[in-house]
Amino acid sequence: MKNLLKGLKSSINRRSFMKNGLTAAGAATLGAGLVASSSPVLAHGGPEERSGHLTKGDAAILRFLAAAEILETDLWQQYNELGGIQDSEVPGGSGNATYTAALAVLDADMAQYIHDNTEDELTHEVFINAYLASKGADTVNLDEFRTLLSSQASGAQQIGRLTNLMQLTVDTSWWTRYRSGTKNPDFGDIFDQAVPSLNKGQHPAIPKTDDDLTPNDHIQAIANTAGFHFGTIEQGGTSLYPSLAQRVTHPEVLRIVLSIGPTEAMHFQTWSDKAGNAPALTDPKDSMLVFPDLNSSPLGGEEFQTNLIMPEPTVFLSRKLPACSIVRPTATDGAATGALKFLTAMGLFIGQSSAFFELLRDLAEDADEARRGER
Numbered sequence: 515m516k517n518l519l520k521g522l523k524s525s526i527n528r529r530s531f532m533k534n535g536l537t538a539a540g541a542a543t544l545g546a547g548l549v550a551s552s553s554p555v556l557a558h559g560g561p562e563e564r565s566g567h568l569t570k571g572d573a574a575i576l577r578f579l580a581a582a583e584i585l586e587t588d589l590w591q592q593y594n595e596l597g598g599i600q601d602s603e604v605p606g607g608s609g610n611a612t613y614t615a616a617l618a619v620l621d622a623d624m625a626q627y628i629h630d631n632t633e634d635e636l637t638h639e640v641f642i643n644a645y646l647a648s649k650g651a652d653t654v655n656l657d658e659f660r661t662l663l664s665s666q667a668s669g670a671q672q673i674g675r676l677t678n679l680m681q682l683t684v685d686t687s688w689w690t691r692y693r694s695g696t697k698n699p700d701f702g703d704i705f706d707q708a709v710p711s712l713n714k715g716q717h718p719a720i721p722k723t724d725d726d727l728t729p730n731d732h733i734q735a736i737a738n739t740a741g742f743h744f745g746t747i748e749q750g751g752t753s754l755y756p757s758l759a760q761r762v763t764h765p766e767v768l769r770i771v772l773s774i775g776p777t778e779a780m781h782f783q784t785w786s787d788k789a790g791n792a793p794a795l796t797d798p799k800d801s802m803l804v805f806p807d808l809n810s811s812p813l814g815g816e817e818f819q820t821n822l823i824m825p826e827p828t829v830f831l832s833r834k835l836p837a838c839s840i841v842r843p844t845a846t847d848g849a850a851t852g853a854l855k856f857l858t859a860m861g862l863f864i865g866q867s868s869a870f871f872e873l874l875r876d877l878a879e880d881a882d883e884a885r886r887g888e889r
């Protein structure tokens with residue numbers, strides 16, 4: 515597969531040049547050919563990454579999704595090495611028995627589910643890039659940014675990572691968002707957190723070292739954090755695909771997006787069930803981190819009860835229309851940029867370089883410029 519990075523870097527330079535105007539420094543960054551271009555070309559952003567037989571917008575949407583899937587694979591791989599099943603389908607790592615046991619408190623099959631979610635993301639990543647290549651379009655490769663430290667706990671591979679699972683701020687508002695029968699984020703509504711303390715500060719979702727394996731409630735707090743993070747990540751994917759599908763042009767690209775997206779929803783559904791089994795506790799090594807009993811007063815009821823895992827019908831498109839059971843949000847404007855902000859805000863990229871953020875922003879902006887029906 516063609517490495518996109520080189521082309522994107524010049525695209526980044528071109529964009530910052532466009533923002534900064536025709537300065538001498540900017541002109542030096544540009545190739546002589548581009549400087550010689552007429553201003554209308556510059557105004558339209560100049561030459562872009564190759565789209566091959568795809569429309570520019572379809573290629574951009576697929577490239578952003580490929581990047582998102584590469585990042586998902588990277589984080590799921592870290593979970594699998596320590597708490598999943600390491601086999602020929604998902605190789606790497608040797609498992610951490612204490613962490614795996616703490617995850618199993620949420621469900622005896624957690625290791626299997628982690629393995630299968632990891633494998634799914636890997637296939638999403640590989641398929642989308644292979645499809646892009648098959649159409650003569652540029653693909654995405656983030657290998658240059660595999661620079662973050664691995665967990666030092668027993669069982670993890672020592673390789674460079676794209677994502678950081680040890681300083682997470684986990685937004686657990688999907689819990690009440692999918693239980694609300696009157697609100698929808700597409701209407702600007704906001705939602706209570708299931709675990710407010712996870713949405714503040716920074717928390718590990720995998721053991722950082724073997725010191726994190728004791729005492730029991732500490733490693734359980736880490737496993738609980740993972741349990742909620744799984745739901746947070748997969749509800750993001752569940753929204754991202756339908757949000758971007760609305761701006762895809764070619765029926766086959768639409769088929770890809772419509773066929774991958776619902777598998778994210780299958781993951782989310784499983785994780786939303788398992789997160790409800792996270793035992794109520796306070797982390798003995800971080801008294802600010804409290805997992806409440808979601809079934810008891812003052813919680814419980816329609817907004818918190820743990821077996822209410824099917825989406826509650828809610829307002830959709832217009833408050834004048836009847837309530838409908840739907841994925842939420844699905845607004846398409848700025849969906850890729852919004853997804854990137856969401857992943858960044860959770861601390862997933864803490865430690866990454868500015869070049870990483872520039873590249874991801876560039877991919878997201880290009881995806882958000884896509885318009886349905888464009889040539």
Ligand SMILES: [Fe+2]
Pocket residue numbers: 583586634635638751778
């Ligand atoms: Fe995925």
Ligand SMILES: [Fe+2]
Pocket residue numbers: 586635747748751778781
């Ligand atoms: Fe996913």
